[in-house]
Amino acid sequence: MPWVRLDDRFPTHRKVALLSDRAFRLYVSGLCWSSENLTEGRILTRELPFIARVRGLKTVAKELEDAGLWDPADGGWTIHDYLEYNPDRAKVQAERKSNAERQKAWRDRKKEEREAARNADRNGVTEEGSSQGNSTTATRTRHDGDTTALRNGSENQPSSQVNAFRNGVSNGAPSPAPSPTPSPTEKELASRTPASGIPDQARPLVDHLTAAGVIVRWPFRGNEWFPLLALIADRGIPAMVDHATKVAARTSVESAKYFLNGWAELPPMPEPGNRPALRTVGAPTAPATPQAARRQASRDYLDQLTEQLRAGGQQ
Missing domain, CATH: 1.10.10 (Arc Repressor Mutant, subunit A)
Structure with missing residues (x-):
């Protein structure tokens, strides 16, 4: 002024x-x-x-x-x-215009910096510059290599794993039936967490979501991974990826935390085998196997988590 x-x-x-x-x-x-x-x-x-x-x-x-x-x-x-x-009208107007242009240039530069940081975070780029497994570049490289291998191979060579979950095709050995994964302790989680910040048990879910075109941030820290790992063990990666793909098709999602409520509402995976284990009539109820005990503990924990998520959504 x-x-x-x-x-x-x-x-x-x-x-x-x-x-x-x-x-x-x-x-x-x-x-x-x-x-x-x-x-x-x-x-x-x-x-x-x-x-x-x-x-x-x-x-x-x-x-x-x-x-x-x-x-x-x-x-x-x-x-x-x-x-x-005192300055005349022309000089004052010229100074005002120059100041406005300088401020606009500063705001535009800050906006570009924020957008670049946000895009880098969404693509899984860390501060050290290392590329995460869910980056679009890594996915594109893997797909290009699969396409080249298919073009140069024989006719009876297995097809490329462009989208292993959606097409049900894999270049490796057939996967066994899904089985529950015991929830790790905090010490075990710390020892299994790589430098990228994503535990090994969550890496398949990240890779399948990336292959399905759902690229989001994974802003979990420390104990925040436990609910997600329990969901993976009880709900199963295929159902979780299918749910996330449908949600991402309807709305723009930036963080994987957005899917937690929906994942908690998914039904549990079926028990291995065709029928549940029999229990003795009149005896105290107990899981038939240690594996079933771990599954029941995961379900109890998820039931408690679901109630907390519902209560938080009603507030």
Whole structure:
């Protein structure tokens, strides 16, 4: 914004020292009015009530005119020597435009930096510059290599694993039936967590989601991985990927935490075998095998987690 320039000896100047209080107030207010409205020292008679609230405005203006501080002009006055000590309208407007452009350039630069950081975080790029397993570049490289291998191989060579989960095709040995995975302790989780921050048990889910085109951030830290690992063990990766793919098709998702409520609502995987284990009538209820015991513990934990998530959503 513009500034009014006053000499530090202004109050003791011979033209000013003899002014009345009302004239002094009107003169200083006139300087501020002209600077704010870019009138270049021009004061109109009809503007006096807006410049200063003093009694007898015309009489006070005549006092400034007699003191040589205001020069008479058509329809009002001109502040004496205003442009010798203050910038004209063109200079002020040029400075305002330059400042506005500089501020806009600074805001645009900061916006680009924030978007670049957000995109890098969504693509799984760490601060060390290492590429995560769910990056689009890694996925594209793996797909390109599979396509090249298929083109150069024989006709009876297994097809490439472009999307192992969606197409049910794999270049490796057939996968066994899904089995529950025991939830690790905090010490075990710390020992199994690689430098990338994603535990080995969660890596298949990350890879399958990336292959399905669902690229999100995994902002879990420490104990925050336990609910997700319990869901993987009880719900199964295929059902979780299918649910996340459908949700991502309807709305834009940035974080994997967005899927937790939906994953908790999925039904558990079926027990290995065609029918549940028999229990002795009249005896205390107990899991038939250690594997079933671990599964039951995971389900109890997930039931508690589901209730907490529902309670949090209702608040």
